[in-house]
Every structure is written in structure tokens, then in C-alpha cells.
Amino acid sequence: MSLATSAEAASRLAPRLGMKSSPSTLLRCQKTNPLPQPSSHTKIGIDDFAFRRGQTYGTIIVDLETHKIVDLLPDRSKETAKAWLCIHPEIEVISRDRASNYSDAAREAAPQALQVADRFHLVKNIRGKIKDVLDRNRSCLPLVKNPATSPTILSQENPPEESSGTESEAHPQEKEVHEAQEQSFTPSGEDPASPGLLTISEQRRQLNRDKRYALYEKVKDLRKQGLSHYAIADTLDISRPTVRRFLEAEQFPERVNSPKTKQKSGVVTPYLSFLSERWLAGCHNGRLLFREAKARGYSGSRAQLERVTTEWRKYLPPSLTAKQKKSPPVATPPPKNQQLSPQQASWLFVIDKLQLTAEQQWQIEQCCRINEELAKAYLLSQNFTEMLRERKADDLKEWLQRARESQIPELEGFAKSLQQDYSAIYAACSQPWSQGQVEGHVNRLKCLKRQLYGRAKFDLLRHKVLQAI
Structure with missing residues (x-):
């Protein structure tokens, strides 16, 4: 019962079954149960999980054929993973992300196993490189048009390329992009430092x-x-x-680059007597009270001060809170x-073009037409994701050569890192294995840790996972 739920929940349920036990007793009984005997596993997935995010991590190992957790390791170091792999020489396939700890451990302790890099992480890696390219060329990104003000952008019958009139009249946003492209974003007149x-x-x-x-x-x-x-x-x-x-x-x-200053607590408190005096005198204008408090040394924001006056305003008669005059006209924005931000555009570069909307396709066309480097990066990213999606492993060597000769620093470095892990990348383009079910078990671990009510030390968590039905 305590294996299906937490010990706290099992102790509350036990009296209904004719038993009575404390949570600690149930935990001791759970720890005394023998763990299942280890069996042979030929295809596994290995990944890390967080005990405390950003601080301590462990390792989870999943059988890719039975979809069950094989074991949990207390950390994610190379030595721990290597020691576990050494006692399992029957392993034939190891699915992993691109972390060097697991790749090095698998290469040294299980040289007979085929390492398969995870396709999702590969797409995520190239998207990050594409985002860096777009950051350098963000002046070439098009404007995201509001459909209510520019329906012709979304119309397939009247695409932007076929609109009548001069180019500057048909594409005012394109003219702005060209002007921004000619200007430097560096506020000073000096040239920015060379990226190299x-x-x-x-x-x-x-x-x-x-x-x-x-x-x-x-x-x-x-x-x-x-x-x-x-x-x-x-x-x-x-x-x-x-x-x-x-x-x-x-x-x-x-x-x-300095430590963040802590916000001053009670910054309005020294001025409460002055504010209440002015409030009782009939001054209920928040902006005026803010200016008067500012003149007396108040260093907080107007929003902090208005939190106090808003509470006071609830006790005013309705006639005093109603607006007596019309607000002055303001300029219409x-x-x-x-x-388009580099973050948004980077996803458009890796998604299958058949899944894009008409507006998104137009945005990609504008990027590629204005900047030759972006056009080359888009073609390389689409070819890479297609190669992963359709398992075209024979195209990997050609793609790496094209990326190295692209003269795009980000993609050149990406191709170099892929070359160092060529066998695992080639397997990702040809094998069906992936980290999908491993990531699912990592999410399940988060639920199990919360069920243990803060008592989820490694030994208890491992018993809980391996004994679960």
C-alpha cells in the first residue's frame, strides 16, 4: 500500500483496512523488502534527473524495450555510470543526450554498445545555433504584421510579391528593415569588436x-x-x-555588474503620517501626493505609495471617487x-515548412530574401531536421561538409561538435531509439519525490522506484 501511495497517505488509509501504523513504520517495512533481482538489458536509455534543481543530480536508466526503470544512480558522474556499465556487458544500445559524462562512460565501459544521440536534443542544439545567427542579423528580421491592419499579408490570392505599386509602397516594413540594416546598432560611432x-x-x-x-x-x-x-x-x-x-x-x-540591491522594506512607512495628514485635508490625488512625498525625500515608486492610497480610497463616499471631469485626450498609439524576435524566428527555421502558416512562410521568405547568410542557415537547418525526421543517415557526411564550408561561425562550430560524436549522430539518423520514454520517467520521478514529503533520500527513492508495480 505504501508503495502505491506515500507513507503518510498509507497510514491514514490503514485503519480502514483494520490496521494501524505510523508513516515511519511503513517506511521501515518498505526498506526491508528485497529489491528485484537484476536482469539482463540489451537496450537502455540513460539520463540525469534533479534531486534539487541546479544543485544535485542523479542518473536514471530505463529499459527501452520494456519501458521500465532499470536502476537509479546517486549522481551523474562519469565514474558512477562507468561502474554500472562495467557489470552489464550484455548492453547493445545506449540512448543518451549529448552530455560528455555518459558518452565517455559508454565508450570506455561498453565499447560493444551502439550509442544513439537523442534527436530532440539535436534539434534543440541546432535551434540554439540558429538563434545566435539571428541575433547577429536581427535587423533583417521582418515586422510581425497585425492581421487586422494588414489582411493582404495573410492572403494567398494576393501574396506580398505580387502586390501592385512600387516596392517601397507595397512593403513599407521592408524599407524599414533595409534602413535598419544599413545602420549600426552600436550607439557610438566606433566599429564593434570583432566576434573572433x-x-x-x-x-x-x-x-x-x-x-x-x-x-x-x-x-x-x-x-x-x-x-x-x-x-x-x-x-x-x-x-x-x-x-x-x-x-x-x-x-x-x-x-x-554588481550584486542586486535588496529592496528597502517599508519605504512608505516613514511618510505615512504626512500622507494621512494630506489625505484628511482633502488631497486624494495620487500623483500629487507622490510628488509631495518625493520632495520630502521619498525614494520609492509611485506604485508602492498608491498601494496605501488605494486602500484609503475604499472608505471615501462615492461622490468623492467619481471623476468630475473628462480626462485629457491622449495620442493614439x-x-x-x-x-520578429530571434527566439521566435529560430523555431520557424527548424519546423517543417509544411507546418507553417501563410504568415510564417512569408516571414521566412523575407529573412532569406534580405540576407544571404540567413538563407543559407535556413536551408542547412531544414536539411538537418529533415535528415533526422526521415532517417537519412547517408546524407550526414555531406551535410557536415556543407556546414563547415558555410562560413557561418555558429554552424561551423556545430558541425565540428557533431563530427566528434559522429557515430552517435549517425545512429540517431538511422535508429528508432530515442530518449522520449526516459524523459517521461524523469517526470514521473518528480511526482514520486513529492509523495515522499521531504524524506526522499536516495536509498528510499530507489526502493520506491524499483519496487513499484
Whole structure:
């Protein structure tokens, strides 16, 4: 009974069955039960799972033929996996992700076994490389048109290429893309550092800074057009504090690599007496109260102060809370035509083109038509996913050669990493085995750990898993 549920639940259910036992007693009985005798397994899947995410991990081993958990290991080190594989020389197939610990352990302890890389992780890897390429060429990404304002984009009878008029009139968004492509995102007039001289982390930081600077410029431009803070935040789909921070800064606010300062607790408390005095005097304007408190040294935000005045406002008579005058007219924000993000576009590059909508196909066409590097990256990514999907293992060597000669640094590095694990990648393109059921058992482990109510040490968790029916 305690194996099917937790010990706590079993102890509550036991009296109904004519028994009475504490959770600890049930756990001791569960630990004394002998574990099932190990049997031979020829095809296994191996992966890690988290005891505490980001801190401690273990290893799960699943029989790919019976779909049952074979064993749990206390960590995910190479030595532990190697020791387990050494006592199972009958293994013929090992399905794994691209972690080096498991690949090295399998190569040294089970040289007779065929290693199969997981196809999902391979698609995830190439999508990450494509995202890096798109980050470098984000100025070439098209605008995501609002269907309510541009129905012709989604119309198959009138595609963008066949629309009448001049090119600039038919594609105003394309003109903006070309203009953005000619301009540098670097705020200073100096050329950015060469990618070859920067580390991967430094390149990512530079790309993120460029994206923040482009967003900073958009906020400033919309403010010049007369839009309010709320309208700018809604148009660019960002938070109002970000808009306020950009507008208050005279220059682009750089991020400082320092520990985050803790928020001051009770920042409104020193000003409660002043606020209550002004409130009782008849001043119920939140903005005015914020400005007066600011003049007296208040360092918090207006939202923090308004949390207090909102509670006070509930006790005002209805006549005092009703608006006595119309609000002043505000500028109407332009349609929300945002640029396609590299994160969104990277998925479009790896998904089968037959599954894309008409608008998504148009976005891909714009990317490939404007930038030759993106067109080459899209073709390589589509060929790679098709090779995995249709098991075209014979095309792998040719694809690796094309990727190495593509002159795209991200894909060249990806091809180099695949070449180092060529046999497992070739097996992924030809064998039916994958990590799908292993990932499913990892999710099941999360449920089992929660059933143990914080007592899920490794020995108890292993007994729970291996004795489960």
C-alpha cells in the first residue's frame, strides 16, 4: 500500500483496512523488502534527473524495450555510470543526450554498445545555433504584421510579391528593415569588436546590449511622437518601469555588474503620517501626493505609495471617487507591428515548412530574401531536421561538409561538435531509439519525490522506484 501511495497517505488509509501504523513504520517495512533481482538489458536509455534543481543530480536508466526503470544512480558522474556499465556487458544500445559524462562512460565501459544521440536534443542544439545567427542579423528580421491592419499579408490570392505599386509602397516594413540594416546598432560611432576576438559569453553580452539599446531608441522615438508611458509600454510590450527608466535616463543606461540591491522594506512607512495628514485635508490625488512625498525625500515608486492610497480610497463616499471631469485626450498609439524576435524566428527555421502558416512562410521568405547568410542557415537547418525526421543517415557526411564550408561561425562550430560524436549522430539518423520514454520517467520521478514529503533520500527513492508495480 505504501508503495502505491506515500507513507503518510498509507497510514491514514490503514485503519480502514483494520490496521494501524505510523508513516515511519511503513517506511521501515518498505526498506526491508528485497529489491528485484537484476536482469539482463540489451537496450537502455540513460539520463540525469534533479534531486534539487541546479544543485544535485542523479542518473536514471530505463529499459527501452520494456519501458521500465532499470536502476537509479546517486549522481551523474562519469565514474558512477562507468561502474554500472562495467557489470552489464550484455548492453547493445545506449540512448543518451549529448552530455560528455555518459558518452565517455559508454565508450570506455561498453565499447560493444551502439550509442544513439537523442534527436530532440539535436534539434534543440541546432535551434540554439540558429538563434545566435539571428541575433547577429536581427535587423533583417521582418515586422510581425497585425492581421487586422494588414489582411493582404495573410492572403494567398494576393501574396506580398505580387502586390501592385512600387516596392517601397507595397512593403513599407521592408524599407524599414533595409534602413535598419544599413545602420549600426552600436550607439557610438566606433566599429564593434570583432566576434573572433570575443569569447562566447562576451558576444552574447554584446548582442543583448545591442538589443536593449535598440529598444531604448524605440522608447525615445515614441515619446517624441506624444505617446504616454502606458501607450509606449503597450506598443512595445514591455513593462512600465522599463519605459520610465529609459525616459528618465539622459543617456543609455548601462547594466552594472554588481550584486542586486535588496529592496528597502517599508519605504512608505516613514511618510505615512504626512500622507494621512494630506489625505484628511482633502488631497486624494495620487500623483500629487507622490510628488509631495518625493520632495520630502521619498525614494520609492509611485506604485508602492498608491498601494496605501488605494486602500484609503475604499472608505471615501462615492461622490468623492467619481471623476468630475473628462480626462485629457491622449495620442493614439500606432498599430502594434513588432519585429520578429530571434527566439521566435529560430523555431520557424527548424519546423517543417509544411507546418507553417501563410504568415510564417512569408516571414521566412523575407529573412532569406534580405540576407544571404540567413538563407543559407535556413536551408542547412531544414536539411538537418529533415535528415533526422526521415532517417537519412547517408546524407550526414555531406551535410557536415556543407556546414563547415558555410562560413557561418555558429554552424561551423556545430558541425565540428557533431563530427566528434559522429557515430552517435549517425545512429540517431538511422535508429528508432530515442530518449522520449526516459524523459517521461524523469517526470514521473518528480511526482514520486513529492509523495515522499521531504524524506526522499536516495536509498528510499530507489526502493520506491524499483519496487513499484
